[in-house]
Amino acid sequence: RKEVEQDPGPFNVPEGATVAFNCTYSNSASQSFFWYRQDCRKEPKLLMSVYSSGNEDGRFTAQLNRASQYISLLIRDSKLSDSATYLCVVTRRNNNDMRFGAGTRLTVKP
Amino acid sequence: DAGITQSPRHKVTETGTPVTLRCHQTENHRYMYWYRQDPGHGLRLIHYSYGVKDTDKGEVSDGYSVSRSKTEDFLLTLESATSSQTSVYFCAISGNSNQPQHFGDGTRLSIL
Numbered sequence: 001r002k003e004v005e006q007d008p009g010p011f012n013v014p015e016g017a018t019v020a021f022n023c024t025y026s027n028s029a030s031q032s033f034f035w036y037r038q039d040c041r042k043e044p045k046l047l048m049s050v051y052s053s054g055n056e057d058g059r060f061t062a063q064l065n066r067a068s069q070y071i072s073l074l075i076r077d078s079k080l081s082d083s084a085t086y087l088c089v090v091t092r093r094n095n096n097d098m099r100f101g102a103g104t105r106l107t108v109k110p
Numbered sequence: 111d112a113g114i115t116q117s118p119r120h121k122v123t124e125t126g127t128p129v130t131l132r133c134h135q136t137e138n139h140r141y142m143y144w145y146r147q148d149p150g151h152g153l154r155l156i157h158y159s160y161g162v163k164d165t166d167k168g169e170v171s172d173g174y175s176v177s178r179s180k181t182e183d184f185l186l187t188l189e190s191a192t193s194s195q196t197s198v199y200f201c202a203i204s205g206n207s208n209q210p211q212h213f214g215d216g217t218r219l220s221i222l
Contacts, residue, residue, distance in 0.1 A: 034210055043213040094207040100152035
């Protein structure tokens, strides 16, 4: 079993839709959590950190459930430019030991 | 964007040849990392550095070595490349171990 699991998708949604991704992790001692975004053939870019109380950045909301060991990302009012692969990242002791999920691919269509 | 330059951007080489990839940063960050990304696996850490001449192994370090003689440069070497090392290699940097990492553009390496 992989340490970080994501539904690979693809998720195909129309513009304006709300879409949610989940990610589960197996190491209960995990410390920090992030969502990265990766466009096709590009480098991963930090989308947002995930805090225990949940956090929001514009149309994006991240939630953490430590008891069930999952992280979620909600995207509201999807834009064409949101089309990308979203990577769930979990760290062990510190950010020197980041474990990446394989990613969830999102395509937003007109 | 973070000042990270990877070179070369693309390379094709033959099995058994040595290969060195370079990561150069202009941010004066202490931490530098090398990852490989393969379909279905996500990014996996090869080696990282926490200062000049200070390095440590990651999850998939076998067959790779690294060196950091200057703050700004982190080199990844495949002493004798194998076809299983065909991958996309990303360098990342961070200011400290509690900050998220920022990635370079990647190097596509094909070993025939």
